Amino acid sequence: MRSQLDPEKLPKHLAIIMDGNGRWAAEKGKNRLFGHQNGVNSVRTIVEESARLGIPHLTLYAFSTENWQRPKEEISTLMQLLVQSLRNEFEKLLENKIKLQTVGNTALLPKSVQNELQSVVDKTAHNTHMTLTLALSYGAKDELVAAAQQLAQLVKNNIISPGDIDSSTLNNHLYTRNLPDVDLLIRTSGEHRISNFLLWQIAYAELYFTNVFWPDFREADLHQALLTYQQRERRFGKTSAQINA
Ligand code: FPP
Numbered sequence: 001m002r003s004q005l006d007p008e009k010l011p012k013h014l015a016i017i018m019d020g021n022g023r024w025a026a027e028k029g030k031n032r033l034f035g036h037q038n039g040v041n042s043v044r045t046i047v048e049e050s051a052r053l054g055i056p057h058l059t060l061y062a063f064s065t066e067n068w069q070r071p072k073e074e075i076s077t078l079m080q081l082l083v084q085s086l087r088n089e090f091e092k093l094l095e096n097k098i099k100l101q102t103v104g105n106t107a108l109l110p111k112s113v114q115n116e117l118q119s120v121v122d123k124t125a126h127n128t129h130m131t132l133t134l135a136l137s138y139g140a141k142d143e144l145v146a147a148a149q150q151l152a153q154l155v156k157n158n159i160i161s162p163g164d165i166d167s168s169t170l171n172n173h174l175y176t177r178n179l180p181d182v183d184l185l186i187r188t189s190g191e192h193r194i195s196n197f198l199l200w201q202i203a204y205a206e207l208y209f210t211n212v213f214w215p216d217f218r219e220a221d222l223h224q225a226l227l228t229y230q231q232r233e234r235r236f237g238k239t240s241a242q243i244n245a
Pocket of ligand 1 (some may be wrong): 018019020021022024032036037040041045060061062064067078082085132189206214239
């Protein structure tokens, strides 16, 4: 399967909505927390495989603004898993030259989690092989509102005029300002929703939905998604004839 992938046509930015941890666990008669623990194994596999393939930017939806409404125990398990993973995987990030960054309102995370994240972000900042972006306490609507507020402030202070605002100005005020637009968005677990993820950045992304639950999503599933992506014709509003000319 590996050899069928065209290394020249990999997405520059792959984003994943990791869904189905709870249902995966329920199917096995286990609690949701067991699902999240096993979801971490898929995170490790997919990060390493994306780096090995040479995908320059990978963004994972780890915790949404809406996820704060989940039971306290589940939130705290997710935070613990995040801290444990950062500690366990730190060396691998360095080895694979992966830079870690976050998008979202991370000020809402427990202070200990913020500190752990900041430490890994600082220590991997020089890495250039792949950017791994964790969306944490992230909501696309919040991100767009924050950008609108920043731009309004610049207008109010006479630094820019309303007519100066174009799509690149707005883009420069998003959390993802250092990332290209998403080329491929994968959602696992059979749900067909975007759930407030990267609404601006997926304007022309190819969408790929699979029934596989996140804890079962491994290299072969990633390859299948990438193969499907490579078979799509991305027209960006043009005609097929124009694209092929
Ligand atoms: C969705 O499954 C998954 C999440 C809300 C969290 C994803 C988190 C991890 C995979 C573990 C920690 C992350 C990192 C980056 C180390 P769900 O709970 O919504 O599943 P369900 O829809 O079946 O209930």
